[in-house]
Every structure is written in C-alpha cells, then in structure tokens.
Amino acid sequence: MATLIIYYSYSGKTELIAKTLAVNLKTDMVKIRDLKKRSGVKNKLLASIHAFMENKTEIKPAKVDLTDYDTIIFGTPTWAGNPTPAILTIIDRCNLTGKDVILFATMDNNYGDTNIERLEEKAKMRGGRVIESFAISTKNKSPERLIRDIEAIIEMKDLKMYTR
Numbered sequence: 001m002a003t004l005i006i007y008y009s010y011s012g013k014t015e016l017i018a019k020t021l022a023v024n025l026k027t028d029m030v031k032i033r034d035l036k037k038r039s040g041v042k043n044k045l046l047a048s049i050h051a052f053m054e055n056k057t058e059i060k061p062a063k064v065d066l067t068d069y070d071t072i073i074f075g076t077p078t079w080a081g082n083p084t085p086a087i088l089t090i091i092d093r094c095n096l097t098g099k100d101v102i103l104f105a106t107m108d109n110n111y112g113d114t115n116i117e118r119l120e121e122k123a124k125m126r127g128g129r130v131i132e133s134f135a136i137s138t139k140n141k142s143p144e145r146l147i148r149d150i151e152a153i154i155e156m157k158d159l160k161m162y163t164r
C-alpha cells in the first residue's frame with residue numbers, strides 16, 4: 001500500500017507539516033508550485049480573491065501520476081476560508097476513483113473547517129473516498145511546536161494505520 005502527499009505551501013508551514021507526515025508515515029510527496037506571483041500586498045489580496053472565487057491557476061507539475069498509489073494526502077493553507085487555487089487546480093486534474101483520500105488544511109485562526117469541507121466535496125467529485133481529515137492552526141507556532149502538534153495528530157488519528 002503506497003501513499004502520496006500532494007501539497008501546496010506559500011510560506012513553508014504546510015510544507016513542514018507535509019514533510020513531517022512523509023517521514024512519520026513513510027510516504028512519497030509532491031510539491032505543487034503556483035506559477036502566479038503571490039508575493040506583495042496587492043498579490044496577497046488578489047490571492048484571497050482568487051481563492052474565494054475558486055479560480056484555477058497555472059501549476060507545476062501540471063499533473064501528477066497516481067498509478068502507484070492507493071492513498072493520496074492533499075494539504076493546503078486556508079486562503080479566505082477556501083483551499084488555495086493551486087491545490088484546487090491539481091485536485092481537479094486527478095482521477096481519484098478507487099483511491100483513499102486524507103485531507104489537511106493549515107490556517108491562522110479561522111475557516112480551516114470550511115476549507116476541509118470544500119476539499120472534501122472536490123475530492124469526492126473526482127471519485128475519491130475521504131477517510132480522514134484535519135485542520136491545524138500554525139499561528140505563532142515555532143517549527144518544533146508544529147512538528148510536535150502534527151506528531152500528536154498522527155497518534156490521535158492513528159494515521160499510520162492507513163498508510164502501513
């Protein structure tokens with residue numbers, strides 16, 4: 001049984017969580033890059049609007065081959081209460097038929113749950129079976145604290161059971 005983590009991260013926190021999951025669950029991982037410029041005040045405002053409107057974006061890699069995997073983990077920050085354009089773009093290009101799906105969202109304080117709800121709808125539309133999900137606040141947390149928190153979630157939700 002092989003598992004792949006597919007994630008997008010703007011400022012590195014979702015990436016740290018994805019890497020911690022990958023080490024603990026012994027999975028492969030793919031980072032999705034958003035080719036749109038997202039830095040600067042104006043672009044961040046636009047990023048929130050794009051996420052809210054569920055706009056697609058140009059991503060790299062443009063597609064991910066899921067053939068060798070039966071469980072897919074998607075991870076994304078929360079932008080304006082929604083998944084990021086990059087992760088929505090890649091989910092809509094994945095055929096998740098017959099795959100188990102685990103979802104995680106990072107956030108500051110709010111709307112991780114609405115982000116997860118939307119991800120879940122999208123993953124189901126692509127044929128996936130969502131077996132677990134969680135949202136995690138990253139606000140004011142050191143990398144060490146984030147790693148501890150994610151390791152606690154792995155234990156609490158028994159995530160190793162799904163990826164063994």
Ligand SMILES: Cc1cc2nc3c(=O)[nH]c(=O)nc-3n(C[C@H](O)[C@H](O)[C@H](O)COP(=O)(O)O)c2cc1C
Binds near residue numbers: 015047078080081108
């Ligand atoms: C454009 C933008 C919009 C955001 N919107 C929200 C939000 O609606 N709710 C929230 O709690 N955090 C929001 N955040 C904060 C991020 O979701 C949070 O810091 C996340 O963990 C960052 O992950 P990253 O370092 O992987 O990019 C936003 C951040 C950005 C850049």
